[in-house]
Amino acid sequence: MKFENVMATGGEWLRGEGPHHQIVISSRVRLARNLRQRAFPGWAKKAERTQILELIKPRVEELTEMQDSFSELLQDLSALEKQVLVERHLISREHAAKSVGSAVIMNRRQTLSIMVNEEDHLRMQSIRSGLQLKSAFKLVDKVDSTLEGKLDFAYDARLGYLTACPTNVGTGMRASAMLHLPGLVLSEMINQVIQAVNKIGLAVRGLYGEGTEAMGNLFQISNQTTLGEKEDEIVSRLSKVIETIIEKEHDARQMLIQKKSNTLWDQIGRAYGVLTFAHAMTSKEALNLLSIIKLGVDLGAFPEDRRLPIDELFIDTQPAHLQKSSQQKLNAEERDHLRAQIIRERLRVFPKPDISKVARESENGSTPEPQNNE
Amino acid sequence: MLCDVCKCNEATVFLTQILEGKMQKVNLCDACSKEKGVQDPTGFALADLLLGIGAAEEIEKGAPSQKCPVCGFTQADFKKTGRLGCSGCYVTFAEGLGSLLKAMHKGTEHVGKLPQRAHREIELGDRMRALTEDLEKAVADENYESAAALRDKIKQLAHEKAI
Ligand SMILES: [Zn+2]
Ligand SMILES: [Zn+2]
Numbered sequence: 001m002k003f004e005n006v007m008a009t010g011g012e013w014l015r016g017e018g019p020h021h022q023i024v025i026s027s028r029v030r031l032a033r034n035l036r037q038r039a040f041p042g043w044a045k046k047a048e049r050t051q052i053l054e055l056i057k058p059r060v061e062e063l064t065e066m067q068d069s070f071s072e073l074l075q076d077l078s079a080l081e082k083q084v085l086v087e088r089h090l091i092s093r094e095h096a097a098k099s100v101g102s103a104v105i106m107n108r109r110q111t112l113s114i115m116v117n118e119e120d121h122l123r124m125q126s127i128r129s130g131l132q133l134k135s136a137f138k139l140v141d142k143v144d145s146t147l148e149g150k151l152d153f154a155y156d157a158r159l160g161y162l163t164a165c166p167t168n169v170g171t172g173m174r175a176s177a178m179l180h181l182p183g184l185v186l187s188e189m190i191n192q193v194i195q196a197v198n199k200i201g202l203a204v205r206g207l208y209g210e211g212t213e214a215m216g217n218l219f220q221i222s223n224q225t226t227l228g229e230k231e232d233e234i235v236s237r238l239s240k241v242i243e244t245i246i247e248k249e250h251d252a253r254q255m256l257i258q259k260k261s262n263t264l265w266d267q268i269g270r271a272y273g274v275l276t277f278a279h280a281m282t283s284k285e286a287l288n289l290l291s292i293i294k295l296g297v298d299l300g301a302f303p304e305d306r307r308l309p310i311d312e313l314f315i316d317t318q319p320a321h322l323q324k325s326s327q328q329k330l331n332a333e334e335r336d337h338l339r340a341q342i343i344r345e346r347l348r349v350f351p352k353p354d355i356s357k358v359a360r361e362s363e364n365g366s367t368p369e370p371q372n373n374e
Numbered sequence: 375m376l377c378d379v380c381k382c383n384e385a386t387v388f389l390t391q392i393l394e395g396k397m398q399k400v401n402l403c404d405a406c407s408k409e410k411g412v413q414d415p416t417g418f419a420l421a422d423l424l425l426g427i428g429a430a431e432e433i434e435k436g437a438p439s440q441k442c443p444v445c446g447f448t449q450a451d452f453k454k455t456g457r458l459g460c461s462g463c464y465v466t467f468a469e470g471l472g473s474l475l476k477a478m479h480k481g482t483e484h485v486g487k488l489p490q491r492a493h494r495e496i497e498l499g500d501r502m503r504a505l506t507e508d509l510e511k512a513v514a515d516e517n518y519e520s521a522a523a524l525r526d527k528i529k530q531l532a533h534e535k536a537i
Contacts, residue, residue, distance in 0.1 A: 036461055039445045043459040119457070141487070148489040154461030157496050159475070160484025162461040166471060167382045167478055169464075171486045201480065203405050224405060228481015 001070040001108060003081055007324060011088060011110030011127070016311050018130020022298045023246050025178040025218070028089070029136040029235070030125040031144055032163045032172035036154040040164035041102070041117040049101030049117055056116050059150045060105045065112055065143055074102040080329070083320030089127060091115055112139060119164050120172075122147070131242055133175055133235050141231070160227065170227030175238050178207060179245060182217040182295040183252035186267065187260070193248060194219075201225060202241060216287030216314065221245070253299065257360055268296045268353050276347050280333075281340040286317045290343075301353040309346050317342060377403035380478070381456020442466040502531055 013026040034040060035055070039048055053073075061071055074082070074095070082096040091104050095118045106113035115123040124147075126140040147153075154162040161172040168174070184190040194204045203224045206214030221242060223234045256264045271292035274285075281289075290313055297307045315321055317339045323330050326338060377385045383403035441448050443466065447459025458464065464471060476482050488496075505528050512521040 034461055037444055039460045040457065042455060042457050043445060043447060043451070144487075145490075148491075153489050155488055155492055156461075156464060156484075157488070157492065157499075158483050159464060160486060160488065162464050164457045165382045166458070166475055167380055169475065170479065170484045173486075198405075205404050225479040227475060227479035227484060230486045 001068055003070070003072070003077070005108075006070050006106075006110070007084065009108070009110070010312065010315070011090070013111070013127050013129040014088070014311065014315060015308070016129050018128055018132050020243075020246055021130035023180055023249050024131040024242065025180055026089070026127055026129055027131055027133045027136045027175075027177045028125060028127045029133060029140050029173065029175045030123055031140050031161075032120040032168050032174075033122040033124070033144065033147070033151075033161060034120050034154045034163060036152045038121070040119070041121060042119060042164055044101075046101055052121055053101055053103055053116050056121060056151065057103055057105070059147060060114050060116070060122075063143060063146060065139070066105060066107055066114075068108050069105055070108070071105040072103065073100075074104065075099045077104075080320055080324055084324050087315060087318040087320050092118060092123070094118060095123075112143065114143075120168070122151075131177065131239065131246075133177065133239050133242075137173075137175065137231065137235050168226050170225075171229075171231050171234065173226060173231055173234065174222055175235050176220050176222035177238070177242050179219045179221060179242070179249075180217055180291065180294065181219055181245070181249050182291050183249045183256060184245075185214070185217045186264070187252040187256055189248070189252055190214075190219075193245060197221060197241060197245070200241070202238065215284050216291040218287070218291070253295070254360075257299070257358060261355075265353070265355050267292050268301055268355075271296075272347075272350075272353055275343050276350070277344070278340045279344075280336040281343065282336055283317065283319060283339065286339055286343065287314065290314055290317075296353055300357045301355055303351065306350060309350075313343060313346060375401050376456060377401060377406050379403070379406040440466060498531065498534060502528065505531065 016025065018024070018027070035052060038044070038052055041049055041052075044052065057071070060066060061069065077085075079096075082091065085091045085104065086093055086096050088110070090106055090110060090113045092115065095102065095104065095115045098117065102115070102117040104113065104115050111126060111128060113125050113127070115125070124140050124143055126136040126143075128136045156162055160170040163169050163172050181190060181193075184193055197204050201224050202221055204219055204221045207216070207218035207220050221238070223238055229237075271289040275281075275289050275293065290310060293302065294307075294310050294314075296302050297304065297310060316325070319335055322335050322338055322342070330338060375385045377383045378401050380403060383405060385401035386404050387402040387407040388400075442459050442463045444462030445460035447463050447466075449467065449470075452458060452467070458467070472482070505524055509521055509524040509528065512518075512524055
């Protein structure tokens with residue numbers, strides 16, 4: 001499979017069909033594994049790293065899950081291609097910085113991606129649309145069980161799987177979900193939720209921004225520790241917490257509709273206006289406004305069939321995707337123009353927001369009632 | 375820039391404090407800053423935090439001048455990168471790593487998945503330990519007949535283990 005095919009076929013998770021996909025964009029589970037008695041990638045000399053790569057890569061490529069896969073050495077990918085893979089969460093930022101002695105192998109559906117010689121010899125990741133942590137874990141667990149018969153993984157009876165960074169030792173597992181939480185942000189309840197989640201040993205952080213600033217109202221929640229808890233316990237604990245956050249987000253949206261409708265319609269109207277008519281737009285502004293339009297689709301202010309074009313814009317307006325699709329390197333100003341142009345074109349067939357279609361739940365239950373004007 | 379505490383995540387919180395005329399700087403990631411309670415600037419002393427950072431220092435305590443026999447990694451390298459050199463480092467620096475892992479994780483022992491062959495190795499190890507204990511006891515009791523039988527069993531088990 002060629003890189004062009006990776007570009008052309010958006011990964012399964014980008015199509016957003018999984019359970020709770022309105023709020024949970026994607027679920028990911030990653031396992032870290034290393035070969036016994038071999039220097040970790042960060043400490044190994046180039047020759048040893050290459051040797052390890054040659055041991056691992058054929059074993060990964062022959063997996064039944066990797067038939068018709070995309071398999072590439074990092075030195076054979078351009079900086080732009082690496083960046084595209086980062087924007088699709090198929091490789092990490094750290095892996096994109098690697099060159100000789102590292103590789104990435106992923107399946108056609110882009111649900112499974114394996115990095116060789118990232119921080120650990122193997123980083124195996126499964127990514128699914130919506131809230132599907134369990135099935136994401138199942139896939140990557142199966143791959144791990146197949147590979148352990150062919151590769152001598154480093155482990156310790158007491159400490160579990162041994163990893164380059166002591167923060168990953170034990171299960172070597174990081175389970176995470178990307179959540180779209182505009183309701184909690186607009187109602188200013190997000191910090192409360194983040195604090196509560198942190199207290200029970202899970203990490204929440206803004207997806208693109210630093211610290212508490214979250215572009216596009218996108219947040220990533222994940223387990224923080226890997227030693228002393230079973231994989232399936234971590235996964236189900238995380239899933240339960242996410243289900244609670246989904247409820248909170250849902251409540252926040254209903255609260256906004258019922259008590260702050262003016263603010264809400266103003267936000268949606270402005271986002272629609274700017275996206276439809278702007279001629280220059282930064283990635284940050286685009287993400288924030290697209291998030292509000294996505295909320296509008298969730299609430300029914302835009303028709304449901306407009307969902308996919310909006311979801312696609314989240315990825316297609318990222319810097320590397322813009323440049324790759326326009327076949328040229330662009331400076332920041334050129335990118336901002338092209339970004340605005342692509343968004344204008346896609347929104348040309350987009351109807352104006354219609355707030356009379358917004359489903360309102362009564363205070364006590366979920367029976368929708370007709371919406372009065374604000 | 376990496377977080378001074380976990381040395382894994384990007385630092386997002388940068389703190390400077392002047393203490394007794396000396397300027398101290400600490401860079402923390404989001405998770406560690408929350409863990410250390412630096413969200414509340416009044417309720418936290420940078421000096422305590424610096425003392426708590428002791429990851430590399432812990433390792434030094436355990437192995438003052440040790441080098442990993444497998445990969446040649448030293449504690450100075452850990453201080454620099456926050457990463458270990460190879461899986462063997464977990465044995466080499468076990469003593470110092472113990473308290474670091476305890477501070478970092480939920481528990482101190484792995485309870486999850488292990489490779490299939492690990493279960494066999496662990497079981498053989500347990501049986502070997504039991505037989506060795508029995509042998510020592512038999513020798514101490516001058517029960518030479520059963521000692522000889524135990525030695526044979528140990529020899530056979532060692533052979534099994536080697537396969
Ligand atoms: Zn940290
Ligand atoms: Zn070592």
